[in-house]
Amino acid sequence: MRKMIAGLIFILTAAIAQAEPVRIAALGDSLVQGYGLPQGQGWVPQLQRWLGEKGAEVRLINAGVSGDTTAGGAARIDWTLADGPDALIVALGGNDLLRGLAPSESRANLTRILEVAQANAVPVLLVGIQAPGNYGADFKAEFDAIFPDLARDYDTLLHADSLAGIRAATGDDIQAAGKYLQEDGIHPNAEGVALNVAAIGPKVLELIELAKQ
Numbered sequence: 001m002r003k004m005i006a007g008l009i010f011i012l013t014a015a016i017a018q019a020e021p022v023r024i025a026a027l028g029d030s031l032v033q034g035y036g037l038p039q040g041q042g043w044v045p046q047l048q049r050w051l052g053e054k055g056a057e058v059r060l061i062n063a064g065v066s067g068d069t070t071a072g073g074a075a076r077i078d079w080t081l082a083d084g085p086d087a088l089i090v091a092l093g094g095n096d097l098l099r100g101l102a103p104s105e106s107r108a109n110l111t112r113i114l115e116v117a118q119a120n121a122v123p124v125l126l127v128g129i130q131a132p133g134n135y136g137a138d139f140k141a142e143f144d145a146i147f148p149d150l151a152r153d154y155d156t157l158l159h160a161d162s163l164a165g166i167r168a169a170t171g172d173d174i175q176a177a178g179k180y181l182q183e184d185g186i187h188p189n190a191e192g193v194a195l196n197v198a199a200i201g202p203k204v205l206e207l208i209e210l211a212k213q
Helices: 002-019 043-053 070-081 094-099 103-119 137-153 164-170 174-180 190-212
Strands: 022-028 058-064 087-091 124-127 157-159
Touching (some): 022 070, 043 058, 043 190, 070 103, 087 103, 103 137, 124 137, 157 190, 174 190
Parallel strands (some): 022 087, 087 124, 124 157
């Protein structure tokens, strides 16, 4: 009888554990935080709905801080993981570009984030961002290489361009892209966020499966 009860407890405990949603922390800047958007229209809530429509049992944690650089992300990665999320999305680098920070600094900070995630056995989706050409070809090549290099070195998933959805809809047409941006010309509006969410969504589904293993 005791063995039967113990067996039932084990089965019930396993069933409860399986029913709990995968918890994913999204470490990022204003693009993740939802700058300038009405409640419910930011990147995290739109992605949460997209994943729910695909049947994913997941809870996203908004760890986006407006204005944050890769250095800021590296400084708060330990407490971001302190709550024990099952997986991590890292979407940083845009503010490094706006400030013209050296790509070597961005690489070192992102490396720190990935090392901490790896030490905690937390699977990661690394989200890249493409440098503009105004800093010169060498800067662009060095910066753009950061994300695929680190994804390979730390065996993480990679979504190469955080603005992939808007870019796919408009190409390099800056005027056309304006339709999907807020008045500042930098942050996506709700429609632009929807495009970017649809682009990254399949990678997040892959991350969820990794977190279940």
